Amino acid sequence: MARAPQAAVATSARIIVIGAGAAGLATASRLAMGLSGASITMLDKRREHHYQPGYTLVAAGLKSPDYVLSSTREWVARGVNWVEEAAAEIDPVGKTVTTDAGQRLPYDFLVVATGLTLDYGAIEGMDVSRIGQNGLGSVYAGPAQAAATWRAMSDFADKGGQGVFLRPATEMKCAGAPLKYAFLTDDFLRRRGNRGRAELTYNAQNRVLFSVPIVAERVRMLYAERNIRVTHDHVLRKIDLDRRIATFRTPQGDAEQQYDFINVIPPMRAPEVVRNSPLPWQTGPWAADGWAEVDRHTLRHVRFPEVFCVGDIAGVPKGKTAASVKWQVPVAVDHLIATIQGRESAERYNGYTSCPLITRVGRAMLVEFDYNDNLVPSFPGVIAPLEELWISWIMKEVGLKPTYLAMLRGRA
Numbered sequence: 001m002a003r004a005p006q007a008a009v010a011t012s013a014r015i016i017v018i019g020a021g022a023a024g025l026a027t028a029s030r031l032a033m034g035l036s037g038a039s040i041t042m043l044d045k046r047r048e049h050h051y052q053p054g055y056t057l058v059a060a061g062l063k064s065p066d067y068v069l070s071s072t073r074e075w076v077a078r079g080v081n082w083v084e085e086a087a088a089e090i091d092p093v094g095k096t097v098t099t100d101a102g103q104r105l106p107y108d109f110l111v112v113a114t115g116l117t118l119d120y121g122a123i124e125g126m127d128v129s130r131i132g133q134n135g136l137g138s139v140y141a142g143p144a145q146a147a148a149t150w151r152a153m154s155d156f157a158d159k160g161g162q163g164v165f166l167r168p169a170t171e172m173k174c175a176g177a178p179l180k181y182a183f184l185t186d187d188f189l190r191r192r193g194n195r196g197r198a199e200l201t202y203n204a205q206n207r208v209l210f211s212v213p214i215v216a217e218r219v220r221m222l223y224a225e226r227n228i229r230v231t232h233d234h235v236l237r238k239i240d241l242d243r244r245i246a247t248f249r250t251p252q253g254d255a256e257q258q259y260d261f262i263n264v265i266p267p268m269r270a271p272e273v274v275r276n277s278p279l280p281w282q283t284g285p286w287a288a289d290g291w292a293e294v295d296r297h298t299l300r301h302v303r304f305p306e307v308f309c310v311g312d313i314a315g316v317p318k319g320k321t322a323a324s325v326k327w328q329v330p331v332a333v334d335h336l337i338a339t340i341q342g343r344e345s346a347e348r349y350n351g352y353t354s355c356p357l358i359t360r361v362g363r364a365m366l367v368e369f370d371y372n373d374n375l376v377p378s379f380p381g382v383i384a385p386l387e388e389l390w391i392s393w394i395m396k397e398v399g400l401k402p403t404y405l406a407m408l409r410g411r412a
């Protein structure tokens with residue numbers, strides 16, 4: 001793993017970090033440790049920090065929304081100037097960022113860590129304010145909505161009926177999360193003796209359940225065992241929240257599914273500030289949604305070498321998890337500092353992505369993989385990646401958060 005250099009590198013470089021989420025805070029902390037004399041400015045309007053991997057636990061009734069909330073201020077490293085404004089315009093040719101308050105900030109290096117945007121508006125009829133009512137769930141919308149989703153799911157687990165699950169056709173963060181929630185719903189129905197009164201359908205957006213073939217096959221088998229029906233090539237297009245009907249786009253035309261409970265996962269795209277800048281891919285699979293055109297091994301922008309893009313915004317084939325951030329950030333920071341020092345960095349990000357796939361309360365599969373779809377277990381011989389294990393659950397429920405918080409401080 002790449003490490004911050006032992007002695008801080010003296011420089012007067014002006015560095016801007018856009019975004020104070022998982023990737024932005026980890027980057028700023030590492031830069032503050034690795035450099036002395038640099039001007040490090042971090043932009044983010046959001047004062048609350050969200051530990052998003054905890055949303056699923058909130059939506060399973062196991063944690064309260066407080067569990068995922070902290071103050072951004074707590075994680076801002078000494079020496080980093082946090083400006084509570086959003087980036088409104090990025091000009092990588094003129095090397096400036098303009099904020100929504102009209103400040104024009106010049107930079108020598110830019111790190112884009114904006115995360116992604118949840119595009120609920122792309123689903124006709126969807127209304128985020130109604131999450132938790134009339135069988136509508138959506139774990140992704142935020143801590144309060146995750147808690148509201150739990151109330152809707154718990155009510156469904158008491159009564160049974162039609163449960164509908166899905167994922168968007170776009171790239172998404174934590175692609176295992178929609179699968180986990182179908183597993184959890186199945187588990188709660190069983191615990192309450194109501195599984196026989198419910199039918200569960202998972203709508204995959206393409207022909208597979210997960211992008212890593214061996215994991216897809218394992219989930220397929222577990223879903224078959226648990227009697228979770230799978231339909232393929234189904235993408236949610238429209239929802240009637242009053243009549244509880246979800247309309248999916250399929251190759252054969254629209255298909256309607258009536259539901260008593262649904263977990264809506266919206267399309268995900270690059271935030272507007274990146275989409276409207278010259279940073280996105282110009283062609284290829286990541287162009288339409290605006291993902292940043294970076295080298296997949298260094299996270300350095302392909303056309304603007306003083307720009308790095310880390311975390312969910314990076315247009316790379318895998319890696320939209322907090323666990324990926326932990327491996328991406330040290331690599332990008334080492335390349336940035338190497339440039340200041342006039343040396344070449346040999347650090348490489350291999351696509352490491354980790355997904356603790358909860359299969360029931362108290363059991364999970366700790367799935368870790370790289371760009372080549374190889375399974376890359378952190379504890380080979382101890383934690384089998386495709387087994388439903390108690391220890392993997394503990395890793396998710398207890399182990400992940402301290403590691404995540406240490407990462408924000410640049411220490412993991």
Ligand SMILES: Cc1cc2nc3c(=O)[nH]c(=O)nc-3n(C[C@H](O)[C@H](O)[C@H](O)COP(=O)(O)OP(=O)(O)OC[C@H]3O[C@@H](n4cnc5c(N)ncnc54)[C@H](O)[C@@H]3O)c2cc1C
Pocket residue numbers: 018019020021022023024043044045046051052053054055056085086087088113114115116139140173174177271273310311312313320321322323324325354355356
């Ligand atoms: C339901 C759910 C479950 C998950 N489960 C897991 C899991 O089990 N394991 C795991 O490793 N990961 C998981 N993740 C994914 C993980 O949380 C993300 O991959 C991670 O947070 C990405 O970090 P980021 O910094 O790129 O984005 P974020 O953490 O989302 O931060 C982006 C920041 O950028 C800011 N921003 C946006 N636009 C601007 C702008 N114009 N100007 C300034 N600031 C801006 C935002 O306010 C935000 O603070 C899960 C996510 C969700 C939603």
